[in-house]
Amino acid sequence: MREYLIYRRFDSFVHFSDTHARARFFATRPDPDSIQPQFFFPLNWTRSLLDRGTHPLHSPPSAFQPPLSVFSSKVPDHQVAGHQAGQGHPGPLIDDSGRFYKPLQDDYRGATEAAFYTSFSLNTRVPDHIRRFFPVFYGTKLLEASDGSGQRPHLVLEDVVSGLSHPSVMDVKIGCRTWYPEASEDYIQRCFMKDRKTSSLFLGFRISGLQLYGSQESGLWKPERKLVQNLSADDVRVVLKKFVSSNSPTDPNLNPDCSFASSVYGGSSGILAQLLELKSWFEDQTIYHLNSCSVLMVYEKKKDLKGESVDAKVKLIDFAHVTEGNGIIDHNFVGGLCSLIKFISDILTSPDECTTKVCLQNSDNNNEEILTGSNECTTKLSL
Template identity: 20%
Template sequence: MGGKKRIPTPDQLRDYNYAVAGHAGTLCDADGELFIKPCTQTEIDFYQAVETQGFRAFADIMPIYMGELRLSNPEEVPLDDALMGVIAGNGDFKTSKEQIAATIAEHVAKATPDTASDQTTWVPTQGKKIKTDKSVVLENASFGYKKANILDVKLGVRLWADDAPAEKKKRFDTITSQTTHGNLGFRISGMRVYQGSEDESTWDEEGYQIYDKDFGRLTVNEDNVVDAFRKFIFNKAAGVDQDLGRAVCSAFVRDLQRVEQVLASHETRMYSSSLLFIFEGDGDALASAIEKNNEIIERDSAEAYTCPPVSRTNMRLDNRMDSGIVLEDEDDYEDVDEDEDEDDLQLPQIYTLKLIDFAHANFTPGLGPDENILTGVRSLLRIFKELAGEDD
């Protein structure tokens, strides 16, 4: 990428008052580095609390928050100055002013502002996006990978918030009883794996094998759950062999330990939040990224130069080389010149782990840590330690 990307500040984002898809799609910049997610006010409040109320430890395990946007008429949006691209409902990327305006008009027509939840009548969304006039602007955690493998794991034994309608509670309790939520505290919501099978007929047009929500609901159980994660990590067809896979699993173990630490030291309640696992799915690109990362760290160490903070979409750091991925402490980065060219200093993408989805999340002083969600995190830790070949 030539030059630095143009990322608006949170204040600029609020001033722009973008038109954002509330039902049929999502907004992003032309480079794909920003992700704009339709959401509820509760989710906005949670992100803002992390930024402003002393909960900064959460920022390390969440996507980077850049601001909020409101849905508006496309005629009121400064498309030339602010909007760089929009994804239509069919997945097509629109970049011209006329295409963007037409797509936003479609979104506006289909979206309605949030209303108070109906305590007597509840209709499942069946996977459709929520209708809302609000959105959060986040870092796109999958940006920068050649072939990103992505896994969404929904956390919790109980999936419903206190104010959920009775029908929703009943339906979600059924899902818990019929899936790994019940005993493990999580469920695989879906995943995509680059060349995830030696049978090319199972790939999509981009070479991915897709596992939809029914995989985690109907196929995965306590007996085969470890094998399900093994399908995500180890992939002979894509060149992710045993050594590379174990290195990735060890990296995820360290980040899961950090997630557990943060959640155990804060008082929250989260329902239907997820952990998003991403890593480079092309084996050659993965090996090259690890090698380049290690070369940069070793070179800078030899030169008595401290590397700058990597993007939060990159690795967590802890001075260990046992996985083959060199990781350092963030404290070592304090004296770096922030004016250095980010493109020269950015380490290659290897893996990402982020806690996401806060539509039903709150900080709850006095109630203690959220053991409901911690159950799932600890189960995942055990699984990834097993896959990494680590002893407890």
């Protein structure tokens, strides 16, 4: 009988036999058709073991090989950051039932993220009011990769954008430091350069990517990612305002009017309230350190235009670099979260504050656009 670690609760390892692991797994997730229980982890959740270079997900025990089944999926058009299909990487997929399939990377990153979701979904120390800020995890599944490179394990997650016809989405990478402590010198250098070049080092967060719905005529606006990531602190403020404005994000003569700020950022269930709730848990929790993880902010502007609730959501995503907290508060994450909170609460309290012009490119047509914040300030940035 084989033994597998399916999670480690940071104070003890928990082992299950094959039978018990399956039973336990299915008991917690009631969708056996889409779950492939083959990827429970041998005893290697900790990074030192993961770093040995073996990938447990690519050598599952034969008894666990999943059946091939007909599966209808597509590449999401709401993805705003991260690895995308067609750039030498397989990208995520979605289906019609509201699931998001994230391909597991070959190295420790795939193993770390799968181990994190497994640990987190079973960890009774995480309160439900915090759990709701994470996508629901449905296990892993072998799927044809979106880049045609063959079958590959994917995390099966809740698609947090599902059901929205014109979603506005922003991915904000949290932390002034985006590497994990045990990373190689090369990796740390690469992250440090990115943190310094972007707003991460200065603000404790950076915008990794976004799309926003303008209007019926202009449709969705998705600026070039690399340019969004290199914005200064002032530019970040403009983009956070544009995210909740009714006027066209691409018209250089319009100031962001922040007319959706109160319904999206404000209110008892708005984005600010959700971020504050997260902050109060992260000020205490010492189980996980969420290195390089993102806050995904999502809402449907069209609903507000129709007078319906916008249903603004905050979700944490991207756990490829999570490490154990070992009784220490995740100050890097808390600091970044506080900074984002400050920006958003400033927009709510003084939406008219002076802002700069931001010059960005639309990722679709590469046309340069000047995004004006305020007519009084005329700093034009050439990116």
